Amino acid sequence: MTGTILQIENVSRVFPGVRGGAPVRALEPTNLQVAQNDFITILGPSGCGKSTLLRIVAGLDRPSGGRVMLNGREIKGPGADRGMVFQSYTLFPWLTIAENIAYGLREKGMPKAERQEIVASYTEKVGLRGFENHYPKQLSGGMQQRTAIARALANDPDILLLDEPFGALDNQTRGLMQELLLGIWERERKTVLFVTHDIEEAIFLASRVIVMSARPGRIKADIPVDLPHPRHYRMKTTPEFSSLKAQLTEEIRVEAMQAEGVH
Amino acid sequence: MPRPLEPVSQGTRVTLGISFFVLFFAAWAFATLGGFVSRTFLADPITMVQDGWLLLTRFGFLNDIGVTVWRVVGGFVLAALVAVPLGIMMGAYKSCEAFLEPFVSFARYLPASAFVPLLILWAGIGEMQKLLVIFIGSVFQIILMVAVAVGNTRRDLVEAAYTLGSKDRGVVKRVLIPANAPEIAEILRLVLGWAWTYVIVAELIGSSSGIGHMIIDSQALLATGQMIFGIIVIGVIGLISDFLFKALNRSLFPWRLA
Numbered sequence: 001m002t003g004t005i006l007q008i009e010n011v012s013r014v015f016p017g018v019r020g021g022a023p024v025r026a027l028e029p030t031n032l033q034v035a036q037n038d039f040i041t042i043l044g045p046s047g048c049g050k051s052t053l054l055r056i057v058a059g060l061d062r063p064s065g066g067r068v069m070l071n072g073r074e075i076k077g078p079g080a081d082r083g084m085v086f087q088s089y090t091l092f093p094w095l096t097i098a099e100n101i102a103y104g105l106r107e108k109g110m111p112k113a114e115r116q117e118i119v120a121s122y123t124e125k126v127g128l129r130g131f132e133n134h135y136p137k138q139l140s141g142g143m144q145q146r147t148a149i150a151r152a153l154a155n156d157p158d159i160l161l162l163d164e165p166f167g168a169l170d171n172q173t174r175g176l177m178q179e180l181l182l183g184i185w186e187r188e189r190k191t192v193l194f195v196t197h198d199i200e201e202a203i204f205l206a207s208r209v210i211v212m213s214a215r216p217g218r219i220k221a222d223i224p225v226d227l228p229h230p231r232h233y234r235m236k237t238t239p240e241f242s243s244l245k246a247q248l249t250e251e252i253r254v255e256a257m258q259a260e261g262v263h
Numbered sequence: 264m265p266r267p268l269e270p271v272s273q274g275t276r277v278t279l280g281i282s283f284f285v286l287f288f289a290a291w292a293f294a295t296l297g298g299f300v301s302r303t304f305l306a307d308p309i310t311m312v313q314d315g316w317l318l319l320t321r322f323g324f325l326n327d328i329g330v331t332v333w334r335v336v337g338g339f340v341l342a343a344l345v346a347v348p349l350g351i352m353m354g355a356y357k358s359c360e361a362f363l364e365p366f367v368s369f370a371r372y373l374p375a376s377a378f379v380p381l382l383i384l385w386a387g388i389g390e391m392q393k394l395l396v397i398f399i400g401s402v403f404q405i406i407l408m409v410a411v412a413v414g415n416t417r418r419d420l421v422e423a424a425y426t427l428g429s430k431d432r433g434v435v436k437r438v439l440i441p442a443n444a445p446e447i448a449e450i451l452r453l454v455l456g457w458a459w460t461y462v463i464v465a466e467l468i469g470s471s472s473g474i475g476h477m478i479i480d481s482q483a484l485l486a487t488g489q490m491i492f493g494i495i496v497i498g499v500i501g502l503i504s505d506f507l508f509k510a511l512n513r514s515l516f517p518w519r520l521a
Binding site: 058059060077078079080082083084086088090092093094095103104106107108135137148151152155161 | 417419420422423424425426427430437438441442516517519
């Protein structure tokens with residue numbers, strides 16, 4: 001068992017009420033420990049606070065209570081030690097693909113020669129050789145998200161945070177992206193926190209699935225996924241996968257019904 | 264029948280654009296040469312062209328054009344040098360915006376032309392006064408528009424930069440500025456057009472050169488042909504500068520068109 005890298009301690013988030021309305025409790029006090037090299041997917045219906053939790057870990061949002069510790073240090077704001085991939089396309093449109101991937105390295109003040117080497121290696125890993133000098137607009141959504149993953153990884157963060165990164169992609173592309181991400185993780189063993197509302201995606205990628213309940217969000221179940229690696233897309237049709245899927249579908253269904261006000 | 268929002272081909276676009284000019288001149292020629300409008304008030308196109316030729320060849324009108332262009336560009340560049348950094352500061356830092364925005368919004372509505380008498384008192388009737396009119400007319404507009412553009416930068420791009428290790432200054436220099444550079448260039452193009460109005464106003468009063476001065480001189484002589492020629496020259500220069508600005512923006516920001 002490797003050590004804990006990320007510790008979420010009693011983290012809660014309350015959004016102040018709009019125009020004198022009641023404050024919204026987006027996240028109940030939540031505890032979570034993330035071990036080194038774990039691939040954790042956070043699964044929940046929309047509005048369950050899973051993105052809020054991820055944004056707090058990223059330092060883009062402040063918890064109303066509790067704290068997040070990364071390598072024993074409390075997180076106070078965003079930083080290069082936590083790479084983030086967003087659901088929306090957030091490549092810098094004025095930079096080429098290569099310049100986008102190099103962005104974090106440039107901010108660190110890394111010399112150009114060194115930068116180029118890292119950029120080349122990550123362009124290769126996400127399969128974007130030959131597109132280095134394209135602008136993001138010239139690329140498909142899947143290619144843009146691959147670039148975003150490369151951009152986050154090039155910084156060599158301690159943990160990679162992904163907020164429904166494939167949510168806007170079509171089903172086929174999404175499947176390919178999952179395999180690509182999993183392949184990178186199997187080779188490089190990064191610690192990953194991946195937010196999704198897609199059950200299949202959550203199981204396929206994860207070594208551990210965290211299920212969150214509907215608003216106010218809290219952790220409802222913590223399910224280890226012991227499917228063997230390397231995983232292949234055909235695994236999605238195995239009985240083990242299906243039984244996990246059935247179990248999670250039940251868990252999520254109750255929450256989705258609650259969130260929608262159906263009883 | 265054209266349908267709403269249906270695009271037209273480049274050829275049709277050019278033809279239609281030119282045909283309005285033709286129509287305009289035809290109507291003008293018909294009204295004046297046909298004797299429907301007194302020549303004292305409105306010269307016909309042919310007289311206008313003849314007067315214009317005379318102005319250019321005999322009365323050194325090219326020099327006036329040069330002086331006017333210099334004033335517009337000079338005043339405008341000064342305004343841009345002050346306003347763009349201020350606008351970026353205001354857009355980026357909300358405290359800076361809270362401090363300056365109310366005053367700039369107020370100052371924006373002060374008509375530059377109303378300052379002409381005051382500026383003559385302060386700066387005489389030399390070049391400084393002309394530049395100041397254009398400066399006052401442009402600077403507040405640019406500040407506000409740039410501040411709004413920068414303030415509307417996509418938040419997710421800023422957040423992405425922070426998670427990639429950017430510090431506050433890095434976000435301003437390497438996200439807010441490049442993200443809004445095309446829009447800032449577009450704002451400058453727009454305000455440059457307005458600067459042309461201010462320069463003529465400045466030249467109508469207490470000036471001994473420039474297109475505006477020629478127009479006011481011609482009024483005394485009832486030389487409507489010359490006046491119209493002067494106005495048309497302004498229009499043509501505006502069109503050219505607009506075109507150059509657009510071409511420059513296209514070559515500076517290829518990523519926008521990519």
